[in-house]
Every structure is written in structure tokens, then in C-alpha cells.
Amino acid sequence: MHENRSTPARVWLFAALALAAAVIVIIGPALFDRFTLNVLTRSMIYAMLAVTVDILWGYTGILTFGQAAFFGTGAYASAMVLSHLGASPALMVLALALAIIVPVLLGAFVGWLSFGHGSTPLYATVISLVVPIVVTQLVFSGGVWTGSSSGLVGYSGLPLGLPGYFRLTGICLIVTAVVALVFTRSDAGKLLVAIRDNEARCAYLGLDPQRLKIVLTTILAGVAGIAGFLYANASGVVAPENTGFVFGTEIVIWTALGGRGTIIGPVIGAIGIDYLSAQLSGDLPFLWNLVVGALFVVMIILLPNGLAQLARMVLPRGNEQASPSGSPTLAAEPAGSGSEAGNRVLAVGGLGKSFGSLQVLQGIDLDVHPGELVSLVGPNGAGKTTLMRCLSDGTEATTGTVTIAGQDISGMTPDEIVALGVGRKFQVASVFDSLTVADCLRMARASRNAPSLLRRSATLGLPAAAADILRSTGLDRMLGRPVSLLSHGQKQSLELAMVVALEPKLILLDEPTAGLTKVERTTIGATLQKLTGELGFAAILVEHDLDFVRDISTRIVVLHQGKLVLDGSVDQVVNSEVVRTIYSGGAHA
Amino acid sequence: MTLLLDMVTTAAILFIVAAGLLAIFGVLKIINFAHGAWLTIGAYCAVATAGLGLNPWLALPIAFAVGAILGGITELVIVRPLYRRPLDAILATWGLGIVIGQLITLWFGRDVQFTPNLLSGTVDVFGVGYSLYRLFAVAAALVIGLAFTFLLEGTRLGLSAQAVIMNEMLARALGIDTARVRLATFMVGTGLAALAGVLLTPLTSVDPNMGVAWLIGSFMLVMVAGSSFSTLAIACLVFGGAQVLVSTFVSPIFGGITVAVLCALVLRISPKGFARA
Structure with a gap:
């Protein structure tokens, strides 16, 4: 439970205890x-x-x-x-x-x-x-x-x-x-x-x-x-x-x-x-x-x-906070094979989802290619989060197909879909509150590098993209800190780093900037642009802030009442009649 | 015929015993593992009533009152801090059950006690002599069930309780004093458990640990029933019936675990039990 860091002194203490017990x-x-x-x-x-x-x-x-x-x-x-x-x-x-x-x-x-x-x-x-x-x-x-x-x-x-x-x-x-x-x-x-x-x-x-x-x-x-x-x-x-x-x-x-x-x-x-x-x-x-x-x-x-x-x-004892010897150092991990440009990462055909007689999504067709940053916009209740769920859990969709990296995901559980190369960032930061920053990130690597049953590693191997996020948000200096002490924005950044550490081909982000300050928002935006533009990830972003979307997206998809009403470049969508109507009276349109 | 009567009366007894637990779980989403202890308290109320030379029927209201008052104290002191930690609430109430069991032992001794029969003799049902008291249990179960339906549907407390079941946040926002609803519900539930303890006395021996044997069966039935008294009635009929059949045709020892095993299987297949609709 409480993070007892395996500082040498502590190891010796345990060894001495075990020895004393053995003598008794x-x-x-x-x-x-x-x-x-x-x-x-x-x-x-x-x-x-x-x-x-x-x-x-x-x-x-x-x-x-x-x-x-x-x-x-x-x-x-x-x-x-x-x-x-x-x-x-x-x-x-x-x-x-x-x-x-x-x-x-x-x-x-x-x-x-x-x-x-x-x-x-x-x-x-x-x-x-x-x-x-x-x-x-x-x-x-x-x-x-x-x-x-x-x-x-x-x-x-x-x-x-x-x-x-x-x-x-x-x-x-x-x-x-x-x-x-x-x-x-x-x-x-x-x-x-x-x-x-x-x-x-x-x-x-x-x-x-x-x-x-x-x-x-x-x-x-x-x-x-x-x-x-x-x-x-x-x-x-x-x-x-x-x-x-x-x-x-x-x-x-x-x-x-x-x-x-x-x-x-x-x-x-x-x-x-x-x-x-x-x-x-x-x-x-x-x-x-x-x-x-x-x-x-x-x-x-x-x-x-x-x-x-x-x-x-x-008993007062050695500080439970980040002690220098307890926090691991970052190590570079060789990047996995990037996805080949040109092939579709995601292909959605005729996707529908209904709860009983209530049709939440219908007839969704959507393709996403490597390097694209697709923003998903629409008013509340348009089905954005439901769509994200259908893309990351194969048991969700009612009709239609979702194909990720050429494989149909119907019936697959979330962890199997992650193995295909999908990382999902939740709306509310979803991290592990009892762990440290480094441990959280290690969990993200656990499906690739089986964690040691015996030791506590002194290093934390992360792909460069994830390490970059840590550096740009300052989290790299807090690796030993318990997550419960992080701010809201830091938790959001940590979760993003965890998702990126999975080395996904496709990242799903549900309002990653909700509740963040202007500075934090800009940092996340820059990170996303770098991930997609330079490193060839594909990303789908659910976002309410149209200004933010306009700045960073390569494409915008508009969802309205469960249907996909528009799919086009930033300029096409932002200047379209449809968006104005949907958001009529809204502050952004 | 006797078999059929056995099935119905067993179901009725299970219903009486489980009702108090269901009232608490349904509204508070807390499993009162001291439920067995309250059954015991009720049974000892019957012992004490008889000891004072009072009419044995008086034990019913006395037990309800004692159970409810002790339940109120328990809710305030033990359960209230644990609503956010339901698994810890199981443990704390289990510990309370131990404490109550030991207190009863210190007070009354650990020996088996006997109480005067509330109703004795048999009655002819379609030409078969059958225990009058077991038939009375069916009537008691019906009364409890109907009284609860009335309490839920027809009173202000019941409506508030339903609101708390459906959406506690909203209920609070609408000005319902959820803390009071919880206290009242817990008191009703524990009062009912003590009442059930009295009703059990003619059927089982009374000793400080008598409640534990009934706890698991009721617990499993409540898990299957969810928060509705009608589904609890159905569950009692189905599993109580199965218990009688297994006891009669296979072995009484396996009969004792029929309810628990069947409930576990039902929950495996359908996690919400009978409360799907």
C-alpha cells in the first residue's frame, strides 16, 4: 500500500528482521x-x-x-x-x-x-x-x-x-x-x-x-x-x-x-x-x-x-515523499516499428449503437490514416463519447464494423484492442492514485516489458514520445511522487503520457483539455501536433473548444444527433453552414 | 401435499428472515452482516418476555422496538462513517455481530434456551395434518410483505426511500434528508430482523450463535433479489422450494447449501439476479 521505497537501508532492515525471526x-x-x-x-x-x-x-x-x-x-x-x-x-x-x-x-x-x-x-x-x-x-x-x-x-x-x-x-x-x-x-x-x-x-x-x-x-x-x-x-x-x-x-x-x-x-x-x-x-x-x-x-x-x-x-520514519534514491531515472526505449503511412489505421463502416429503442449512433462511416489528427465535435449528447467507446471496446457497437489496423474488433475486449494499437485517454483523468508517477508509467509498459517479480527497477524505460511529454510538463522531475499529490492538469498529462507509452497507432482522446489552464492546454496541443505530425501517430480528439480544434486539427468531423453530418478539412468545416446551424447562438461559431 | 406445504412454508420463513436484510441493502447498499445477531437479539427478547411471565405474543412488538433502537444506535455510530466503504461495512457489522453474540453469552449463558410456543398443534389441510405454526409463518410473511409494500408506496418515508434508491444525489438536491431516511431504514430493517428472530423461536433452538446459520442464506437471497420485495418473494419460493426438494430427495446436508449454491450460480449467469426487469 504505502509506497515503501526499497532504499538500501530498508532492505537491510527487512533482512535483519527476517534474520532475527529465523533466530527466534x-x-x-x-x-x-x-x-x-x-x-x-x-x-x-x-x-x-x-x-x-x-x-x-x-x-x-x-x-x-x-x-x-x-x-x-x-x-x-x-x-x-x-x-x-x-x-x-x-x-x-x-x-x-x-x-x-x-x-x-x-x-x-x-x-x-x-x-x-x-x-x-x-x-x-x-x-x-x-x-x-x-x-x-x-x-x-x-x-x-x-x-x-x-x-x-x-x-x-x-x-x-x-x-x-x-x-x-x-x-x-x-x-x-x-x-x-x-x-x-x-x-x-x-x-x-x-x-x-x-x-x-x-x-x-x-x-x-x-x-x-x-x-x-x-x-x-x-x-x-x-x-x-x-x-x-x-x-x-x-x-x-x-x-x-x-x-x-x-x-x-x-x-x-x-x-x-x-x-x-x-x-x-x-x-x-x-x-x-x-x-x-x-x-x-x-x-x-x-x-x-x-x-x-x-x-x-x-x-x-x-x-x-x-x-x-x-514512529517517525524516513520521509515517504520522493527521496532521490527512490525515484527512478528515465531511460530511452527503442521506438517500435512505426505504422506505415498510407494504410488506414481505422476504418468504421455503418456503425450504430442503440440502447433499447434509443438510437444513439447510426450509420457512422469514418477512415483515419496515420499522421492525422481528427477532431470530433458536436453538441452535448451528439454521441461523441459513445463513439469513442465503440472504437475501444468491441462489445459496444450494435451494428456495423470497426476495423483497426486491418482487423475487425467486434467482440474483442479492451485489452485485446489495446494490443492492436489503440490507446484511450478518458475524459476524467484515469490514473492510479496509490502509485507514484513512475509506477503508473511502468504499468503502461507492463504489457510489453513483463515487470520483474523480484526487483524494483532503478530506471524507467519509455519511448521518446512519452518521455517528451514528461519533460514538457515537468513531470520528469516528479517521477517518485505519489499520484495523489498531483494537480488536475498534471494528472491529465500523466495519463496522456501513459497512453503514449503504449506506443499506439491510434490515440483516442476524450476532452483532454477539460479543466486545464491556458498554458497546459497549449502544451497538450503542441504535444498532440508533434505526435501526429512528426511521429506518425493517428489521433481522434473529442473537443468542445472550437478555437483549440481549429489550431491543431488536420481534419474535423461533426457529429449531430448520432449521425455524422460533416467530414472535412478545418476550413471547410469551420466555415460551413451546417456547423453554424448546429451551434447557432453558440459562442464559437 | 406435505411436500408442497413444506416448500411454501420454507419460502415464507426465508422471506421473513431475509426481509430486514433486504430493507437495509435495498436502500443503503450496505450489507448488514450483524443481521444474524439481530435475529438472535429478537429470539432472546422472546426468552426474556417469557422469563418475565408476559404473554409470548408481546415478544413481537418488544423485539421490534429493541431491534430498532439498537439498530438506530448502530447506524449512528458504526454504519454512518462506512457508506463509502461498503466492503469495510461488511466487516464492521460482522465484528459487531461477534460483540453482540458475546454480550448475549455473558448475559444469558451459552446454553440453549427454550421459549413457549406461540402456536402449537396441527391443522388439517386437504386431509393432511400440518403444523399450524408453519402455516402461520406464511401469513406472517404475507403481512410483512404487504406492510412493506404499503410503507414504500403509501408513506412519505417510503417515497423518500425510493428516491434514495434511484438517485441519491438528486434526492438530496431535492431537499430529502437522506441521513434521516437512512437512519429510519436501518431501524426498520433491524427491527424486522429482531421480529424475525422471535418468529424463529418455535422452529429452532435459541442459542447465542443461532443467527449465523441464517445469515448466509438470507444474504444470498438478498443478493439475488436486489432491492425489491417482490423479487425477494420469488427468490424465496424458487430457492426455498429447491432446498426442500434437495433435502427430501438427495440429502438434508446438501439441502442446507442449496440456497447458497443456486444463488451463486444465478448471480454468475445474471449479475443482477432476478432484478433484471
């Missing part, structure tokens, strides 16, 4: 009594689950109760192998393999179910409630196979003994946490935050957020399955409660109390609360749950980012 884990059995060891072993397994919930919920924004189901499936898969088949080394390997494979398959299915086309965030949460309930009922109806309501008990697990299990789970937890920390701080990890912030923008940067979420769900189901395997071995008993949705909510509570989006917070939250529960529940069983519940409610309302947020407020 190794010497722990000499320090703690049996009861504590037992409880802490269980708490550390739960902490692994909290890490997976944190990645899904804290980073990616998917509130899930379903990790309990994957954990339970893994635990049951292991326990069933161990009790019904035996615990020879080969069977132990089988148990582990099944504890991973079964949850992974289930996870892939659940992911597919949760994140199909058109599903809402709430729907994923709904599914994550249903899955644990179904798994629990399956366990209940499993008869001798699953031990039904009494669970499975009395099988032999790994021959490790209490200290051994403590060390094993400790090491597994540290590995999980370190991998999670490295991943969430890497370039690829920023993708998760980008999805949470603005999923539509991800799709229009050529990324496939649905697929990413399915992959993430699948992998984390496997991690939960490993935790289940550890649990089945270490505790020697699995019960239906281990799979249930109430357990799923507990994991979320630990994550929330510890501090979502920090990895370490949820680990501490899970261990702390589970350990204290075990210690205190003997003396004051209901009071303790009452306190945890009340704390949780207060925390969600007042401190949504948990104890970690409190720690951050109390």
Missing part, C-alpha cells in the same frame, strides 16, 4: 514451554494464511473469506491420505502434493467463477462465502472418509516432534512472508495495487486484470493448501471448523487488526491475537472475544489500515 524460530524450542510451542506453531500457520489474505485483500482489494476453504481442503487432503493410506515417506510426499494440487484446482475454479467477465467486487466476496460453506458441508457428508462432524484424528504425521514442527512452520512462515514482501514491493507487485485502484485503466493499458486475479487466487490457494498440510501434521487433527467461513472471517480480522497491505502487520496480528486468545480464553473466554470483536469494529471505522498505521503515525 531456531532457538524457540529452548525458550518456550510445551504449551507455548504448541500454540505458536498453530499461530504461525495461521499467519501464513493472513499473508495470503493480505495480498488478496490489502493489496488487490478482493475481500475474501475463501482462504479458509483452501486451507481446509489442503488439511483434509493430507489427513485423508495419512489416515486411510498411511504415512510412509512416499505417501507423505503424496499428501503434500495433494494438499497443493487440490486447493490449486479449486482455486482456479473459484477464480474463474469470481472474476469472469462483468462480475462485481461484491460477487467475488459472495463466492468466497459460499465456497467454505460448500466445503464444510462436503466434509460433513463425507462419512468415514472425512470423519464427518468429528473430523479426522489419530493418524501419524511427519516424525518431527514438537520442536521440529515449531521450526518447520516458523521457517515456512518466514519464507512466505519474505517472498510476499519481495513480490509486493517489486514492479510486478505494483500491478496488484493498480488493479485495486482502477481496474478499467488496467484493461485500457492492455493488461488483463481478470486473468491476473484468477492466477493470484490460484497460487494463493496453493499456499493456503501448504499451510493446511502443515496444520494437519502439526496438530494431528483436522475438523470441519478448519474449512468454515467463520474461520475465514477470523483470518480477515487478524489481517485487518495487524494492518492490511503491509504483510508484516497481518503476520503480527495473526500470531498476537491467536496466541493471546489461547492464553486468555481459559480465564475469560467470552470477554476476550468481546474485546477482539469490539477492537475490530473500532479499527475498521477509525483505523482502516490497522495497527501498522498506528505504528507509522507514532
